[in-house]
Amino acid sequence: MSTQFKICSCNNTMPLDDSFAAGLKQALGSTALTLSDTLCRREVGTYLAAIKGTDDVVVACTQERALFSELAQQSVAPLRFVNIRETAGWSKEAKFALPKMAALLAAAALPDPEPVATVSYRSGGNLLIIGGAQHALPWAKRLAAQLDVNVLLTDGISGGERLGDRSFPVFSGNKIAISGYLGAFKVEWQQANPIDLESCTRCNACVEVCPENAIDFSYQIDLSKCGNHLDCVKACGAIGAIDFDRVAKSRKSEFDLVLDLSLKPLLTMSQPPQGYFAPGKDLDSQFDAVLRMTQMVGEFEKPKFFTYKEKLCAHSRSGKTGCNACIDVCSTAAISSLGDKVVVNPNLCAGCGACTTVCPSGAMSYAYLRPADQGLRIKTMLSAYAKAGGKAAALLFHSKEAGAELLQQSGQGAAKNGPGLPARVIPVDLHHSASLGMELWMAALAFGATNIAVLMTDEEAAEYREAVQKQMDVAQAILTGLGYAGKHFQLIHADSVAQMESALFAMSAAQIPAVPALFNVAAEKRGTLDFALAHLSKHAPVKVDAIALPAGKGALYxxxxxxxxxxxxxxxxxxxxxxxxxxxxxxxxxxxxxxxxxxxxxxxxxxxxxxxxxxxxxxxxxxxxxxxxxxxxAQAFHCIKCQTPFATAKMMETMLLKLAGHGAFAGNLDRIKMCPDCRVIDMMKTNELSRPQ
Incomplete structure (x- = not known):
């Protein structure tokens, strides 16, 4: 089965012509490539003709993905899309971007990788809103018709809001603790106010009798005003909702969703769990959170992003802790220690992959994409780039969210005298920019890339940037030690197009082997590193026996x-x-x-x-x-009975010196000089002799 490529110049806004098409055909090894100017409009017929066959079809347009997908609904041909417009054709260096386009098209034509395992969520829409009455109650009233709303009030300042009919449960409290994820949140709190809203009938008797007006229509007592005269307790009577001496203060319940309207989020990890929203005071952010929550009712799946091989884990042995790298870098608190191993809660895992990047042994590996699939993608890109005559390829790894948005803006900005992306920079999208580590970076250099750039925005947590930079420091130390000139790795932290473009154009091609490697990326991290390092060492400008690596954990070797x-x-x-x-x-x-x-x-x-x-x-x-x-x-110490070696002479000397003054051993030092078998025999004989006849 072959692949058909449908290329469009987007109304001649990209410098694509017959010579470009011929170059792409040669680089891709395919004659099934057609060039159009308005594929999504008057030339759509050529697209329709292509998808009637059984060949795979790659469409070099992502803007009209919806249109092309709709037209292909009755087609049996697998359909793939790739963006060569903003990433290559819309750039001041577009006329030099043929090799990059070939690389992007070749990667798009690869078969889909095997599916990964999935993680399931089930949400019934049971929502808890946490916050002050003036913020929580208005949202509760709006959402009560769509979700099963519960409210946990953290203060009694209603700001004009009052509790009305019992259309949703209302609690109150502080010292709130939240754990869990979408469909399985556990929330605990302390009933701090004398009025228990779960029992209160809102009859207003307490409001009427309070002389200090310490009780408002959120039915919570402002203790700073309260004179503690207990008239409210008497007025409440048999209802019993008011108790200044309440003993049972602890409360807990389970919810599917949490809307945290606290001024400071109760969960402080940089990537909170699915189903938890803390939009702060910004009204637009609150509306966005609410819109997303209303769509989180039902059953959902996501990829299981990692695989864990306990036997390779270097976390702990016999209660002694060694490596905590994955636990320290995880921004979702999904990884924890359990004895001598770590455990990962797949429902909390957000798929950043940083744990796999920092894992020294390969016990933790990324599954979305798997290393072998990602390696094939990189190798295919660089091979096509070279076949098309490209020189000094640089790979730009970026996230599919904020990173991809910066690339999109860069390409669009080229129409207004912006530079766009350099022609030699090949963008590679990742689920998360921290998911790729040193083994694949080194493999990419062995395959022919001269530079590895990782783009991060404020979307990524600071711990990810630190972890990736440490890995780059180790990798660069190896390349420099082998005599390869230049800076091969660069972490670009940018939140604007200008910052990103400036860093990319300032990046100079570094030295790599003259001969690209042929190996395939292995499933195991150390295996891939062995292949890459062997190739880089074989072709190194400087032959060395050993290379010093940066001090501290994370060196890998x-x-x-x-x-x-x-x-x-x-x-x-x-x-x-x-x-x-x-x-x-x-x-x-x-x-x-x-x-x-x-x-x-x-x-x-x-x-x-x-x-x-x-x-x-x-x-x-x-x-x-x-x-x-x-x-x-050391010299072996032999058993004084059977002459079997069972310890070292030095160990025996140390042991005898320590135990000589101990009352329990002073009379049995010879027994310590025996091997385990002879020691047992000697003890049995002693017991037999001491037994009464």
Whole structure:
């Protein structure tokens, strides 16, 4: 099955002609490519003819996606869309953008990846509105006909608003705690006001008798005015809604949606869970939140963005914490520690992928797209770019939301003397710009990209920018150490088109291997890094044995140094190592190390009872990295009964010195010198001799 490409110059606003079409055909290896000027209008017939077949169809227009999709409703041909207008054709360098267009078209023609697992939500529209009466009650009255509204008042200042008929439940309280997600929020609060709105009948008896006017029509007592004379309690009578000495203050309930109208959001993570909205005081933001909430009733699905392999995780061993990278970077609080492993709540996960970017071992990997699918996409783009004669390709990774909007504005701005995007910059959209890490960046350089730029706006949390920058620092240290000239990685933090364009045009092509790599991206992070580093090292301008990496966690590679004077060869570090970098020797008291396996998680350092271990971040490029080398060894101590070696002489010396003065062991030191089997036999004989005859 072949692919048909439908290219349109958009009423001749892009410099596309027959020579351009011929160049694209050559780069794409396809003759099924037609060039139009008004494909969505008078030339739509050529499009209709194309979709009647069974070939895939790529339409180089996203503006008229709705029209083309509607026309193709009865078609059996798979239909894909790609934007070459704002990203390539509308630019001051448009006449040089043929290679970029070829790259974008080639990527669009790739088959769809295998579907990923999904996460389900179910919402019945049970809404909790939190806030002061003057803000919460008006929205509650508007939404009561569409959703199952509940109100939690945080103050009694009604501002003219009063509680009317019981058309929706109203509670009051403070010390509010919220957990959960769309369809499964759990909310707890403290009943702080003497008037319990769940019991109050709103008969106004308390309002009438209060001499200080401390009770308004939100039926909450302003305690700063209250004289505590208890006339309101007497007036309430058998209803019992007013209690100044209430003991049972704790309240809790479950809701599907939460509208938080507090001045400061109750949930402070940078990416709150689905179904929680905190629009603040801005009325437009409140209207936007309410509109989105009304559409969140029913059953929903989203991709499960991650996969987790517990066996590779370097989080913890035996209660000692090593790597917290994924927990620290997660902006949704979706990842938490559970003993020696981490757990991810897929319903809270927003799909940023930063956890996979910072994970040193590859235990956490991104699934949307999977690494192999993303690698194929990048490799295809760069191959098509090179076939079309492109030089010094730069990849610009950006989000599909705010990042894509900046690119759109950049292309449109080119019509008003803006520069647009440089011809060598190939945009690559991601679900989230933090979801791609060093293994795919390095692979892209090996495939032929001279620069990797990651565009972030204020849409992304600050912790993502910090995490990506640290990864870039490590990656750049490796490239610089190999002798490749220039700056290969750039994090662009921009919230305006001008900032983005200025950074992109200032970016200079860095040095890369003259020969592009042929490997395919592996499913495992370390496997892809091995392939990429092997290619980059083979063609490096400078041959080096090792490269020092930035200090601190996140280095991904490094050696372990052992203080032989302090080390007792207890092998605690071997049991703690999740990557089999530290190993023992079944035939001799030796501590050995395979540097290629080390992820610099620090578990060995944390576990060592003698504090004899030090981590040194570096990338070893010699064959020694894959070999087991001895870090420490000692003379074996043999059992005094059977002569079997079972410990080190140094360990035995240390143990005997520590236990010699202990009352429980002072008379049995010889038994400590025995192997486990002989020790048991000796204990049984002693017990038998001491048994009364």
């Amino acid at each position: 490094g050696e372990v140094k052992v203080n032989k004077d302090a080390c007792t060869l207890c092998m605690s570090c071997v049991g703690a190592c999740p990557a089999s970098a530290l190993i023992d020797n079944a035939n001799a008291p030796q501590l050995r190390f395979i540097e290629r396996n080390c992820v610099q998680c620090g578990l060995c350092e944390q576990t060592c009872p003698e504090q004899a271990i030090q981590l040194v971040p570096r990338l070893l490029l010699t064959e020694q990295a894959s070999e087991a080398r001895v870090l420490n060894e």
